[in-house]
């Protein structure tokens with residue numbers, strides 16, 4: 670269980686996240702929606718420890734959230750061109766390995782086997798040696814998911830992971846994310862601008878407005894009117 674209590678992050682006078690509290694269950698994919706500027710990215714960055722909250726607490730299974738508990742999938746994949754899919758997955762976990770390995774970029778055979786398994790998880794086992802720039806946008810996002818999984822997180826975060834993909838590819842990438850959350854029993858949180866793509870994979874919805882939550886409900890209790898309301902002028 671991920672517990673967020675009274676989380677606040679301000680930029681100058683602006684409250685990007687305003688006293689937000691919620692709980693997210695393991696093995697579930699939560700879809701985070703809200704208009705531009707509502708605070709979605711700031712919330713995800715606080716959860717990934719890229720931002721320090723000004724107030725509030727975040728805990729996983731009753732322990733304070735540590736930097737290695739969460740992994741973030743970025744909008745554009747943020748992969749390293751010139752490196753293979755496997756190397757990109759392996760590099761994702763470098764900061765969890767001894768410093769000398771980070772320096773020389775050396776990975777053990779067992780670490781490589783695990784990384785290949787992560788590529789298998791996202792349907793890319795046959796693409797391990799392919800330079801990432803020679804993969805399609807959807808395949809690159811899958812490598813980004815495999816790389817996040819390779820960090821062995823408790824919390825899998827994704828910020829607009831399908832924004833640059835066509836709807837069908839976007840749906841398939843979201844299906845990969847949702848399967849990974851279930852199979853690895855993770856706490857999944859993904860922000861989306863096109864919530865229609867997520868209807869078949871969302872277990873829960875969070876809707877943000879002005880840094881706070883205006884929707885926090887299981888997907889079974891959410892209809893299209895509830896989603897529209899999150900995007901209505903408020």
Ligand SMILES: Nc1ncnc2c1ncn2[C@@H]1O[C@H](COP(=O)(O)OP(=O)(O)OP(=O)(O)O)[C@@H](O)[C@H]1O
Pocket residue numbers: 680683684685703704705706707708709710711712
């Ligand atoms: N680094 C920053 N410095 C100053 N203000 C910021 C910074 N990052 C975000 N903000 C402000 O905080 C608010 C929330 O921004 P955030 O990026 O979290 O929203 P969002 O819901 O992710 O928007 P979008 O859907 O457009 O990505 C916005 O008003 C934004 O201008």
